[in-house]
Amino acid sequence: MRIARAVNNLIEAFERLPGIGPKSAARLTYYLLNVPQGELDKFADTLKLLKANTKICSECFNVAETNPCDICSDKNRDRGVVCVVEHPLDVLAIERGGGFAGVYHVLGGVIDPLHNIGPDEIRISQLIKRLDDQGVKEVILALNPNMEGEATCLFLKRLIPKEIKMTRLAHGLPVGADIEYADDMTLSRAMEGRREY
Numbered sequence: 001m002r003i004a005r006a007v008n009n010l011i012e013a014f015e016r017l018p019g020i021g022p023k024s025a026a027r028l029t030y031y032l033l034n035v036p037q038g039e040l041d042k043f044a045d046t047l048k049l050l051k052a053n054t055k056i057c058s059e060c061f062n063v064a065e066t067n068p069c070d071i072c073s074d075k076n077r078d079r080g081v082v083c084v085v086e087h088p089l090d091v092l093a094i095e096r097g098g099g100f101a102g103v104y105h106v107l108g109g110v111i112d113p114l115h116n117i118g119p120d121e122i123r124i125s126q127l128i129k130r131l132d133d134q135g136v137k138e139v140i141l142a143l144n145p146n147m148e149g150e151a152t153c154l155f156l157k158r159l160i161p162k163e164i165k166m167t168r169l170a171h172g173l174p175v176g177a178d179i180e181y182a183d184d185m186t187l188s189r190a191m192e193g194r195r196e197y
């Protein structure tokens with residue numbers, strides 16, 4: 001039996017998403033075939049507007065509706081404390097935990113030589129520039145405790161001026177754990193218990 005081309009195209013599109021295998025891709029596609037056209041149109045519009053209606057904050061590189069984002073433009077947040085994370089999802093996780101009143105810097109990845117990601121492929125130079133411009137007193141490294149996160153922390157340690165306090169958020173986070181998936185309590189403890197790096 002030949003699968004209809006439109007069906008096959010959507011299955012292939014779903015398969016390109018992270019965490020979706022061929023079976024899930026097929027299940028989602030056949031599910032959508034039963035959804036009324038009006039709902040499908042709304043879904044398609046939401047997809048189309050995803051990038052059109054979001055901006056990347058030019059200060060912290062988080063995804064937002066405005067540039068600068070609401071965190072960077074919040075006068076109550078301490079711009080002297082910068083929490084360095086890998087992805088926008090990590091900002092969400094730390095904000096959910098509450099208790100952090102500084103600002104963020106989203107690197108957009110970590111140094112990963114196996115996948116050809118060097119320091120120039122992530123936003124390290126932008127971070128160093130911010131430290132200068134913004135009079136930063138403390139940098140909190142909130143990178144995942146795995147090999148790539150470790151390598152990135154070491155690289156940053158060499159670049160960041162000695163006068164700036166560097167702390168590492170690791171306490172309570174199991175090795176190999178993803179910040180994105182850590183529960184709120186663990187994350188806020190990890191933030192409180194951060195230690196000098």
Ligand SMILES: [Zn+2]
Binds near residue numbers: 060
């Ligand atoms: Zn921002």
